[in-house]
Amino acid sequence: MDLDGYARLTARIEKAWEEFDDPATPHRDFHLDEISDVLEAGPLTQEDAERAVGRMVGVALSGDEDRAVLESALHAICTAGTRYALPLPLVRPLADAADRFDPPLLAYVLSALGSTYDKAATPFAERFLDHPHPGIRREAEDALTEIRWRYRHEPIRGALPDALG
Structure with a gap:
């Protein structure tokens, strides 16, 4: 993948995190699903994948009361585990x-x-x-x-x- 394509993917992840982090955003889980989709495609570096998974672990442990958010975070971690080695x-x-x-x-x-x-x-x-x-x-x-x-x-x-x- 060319550098521009990679930059677009990482920008897509960052945008999804920004929208997820905004408490006024409806359906915050959809933004975690967006990150999961990028993880599933598998073109990230190991470091970028681990960074995304680390944040997902934090979300899963955050005590967020929105079940859809918890499930989306855990699903994204599992999705990443099909493409990347999860330490x-x-x-x-x-x-x-x-x-x-x-x-x-x-x-x-x-x-x-x-x-x-x-x-x-x-x-x-x-x-x-x-x-x-x-x-x-x-x-x-x-x-x-x-x-x-x-x-x-x-x-x-x-x-x-x-x-x-």
Whole structure:
């Protein structure tokens, strides 16, 4: 993508944030969806994507009472996780606050954890394997599958070589 095209994308994100930040703006969630659309297309640098995700994490944890805003922020984080590597420290605040989210929103948190592909996220996802909501148990299993997927070719310590197995 040429520099002018990239500048237009980042300007689109900045405009969406400006409109979102204005409390008089109706349907503030639509502006988060606009940012999510840019993240989904995938042409941002890792740094710009992480900056957007970091702000989305802040929105998700802000206590905003508009459910559509919370859901749009969490959805955008998950969307970014399909295109960019999300470092665990970036999304860990969501895991630390997971108990404040109801099942539909918690599903997004677990998806974000899975998209880190970081072994250190395993305990955060494992704690939901016995959740009373079956959809959350499934999301926790999916997150663990994603985390383990990255390491599927790592040798297991103490395993016998294939010729001996």
